[in-house]
Amino acid sequence: MREALKEAQKAFSEDEVPVGAVIVFEGKIIARGHNQVERLSDPTAHAEMLALTSATNFLKTKWLNGATLYVTIEPCSMCAGALVLARIKNLYFGAHDPKTGACGSVTNIANHKKLNHKIKVKSGIFKEECAVLLKEFFSRKRNNK
Helix, strand or coil, X not given: CHHHHHXXXXXXXXXXXXXXXXXXXXXEEEEEEECCHHHHCCCCCCHHHHHHHHHHHHHCCXXXXXXXXXXXXXXXXXXXXXXHHHCCCEEEEEECCCCCCCECCCCEHHHCCCCCCCCEEEECCCHHHHHHHHHHHHHHHHHHC
């Protein structure tokens, strides 16, 4: 999760919502990502989505069986759906997202009973550090208006 926090810090320094993600496979980080929505003018350029693309390119496969995603905030519905489709085995996230979280907060796509894949989810990993970065970012945004 410390590596995901480093990615979130990159997003923060680029004036992006500070979310960072890393994907681990067989004990090694194979992909990294941080939000680039503003930079790329792309609403799908979330940290998780960029990390998924990088990981599938690295492994040369569409399935990420056995892989673990570490991300600083609970994935949204788009990202959670992509994680299910990619068949991520484990998801570890920091802060809950009570507005858009799709792994338990608002809905639970990661473990929806009708979907063909279930993800093992653990939340609250470095949740304070993850939440502080987000709060600082949005506080600055509000103060600059």
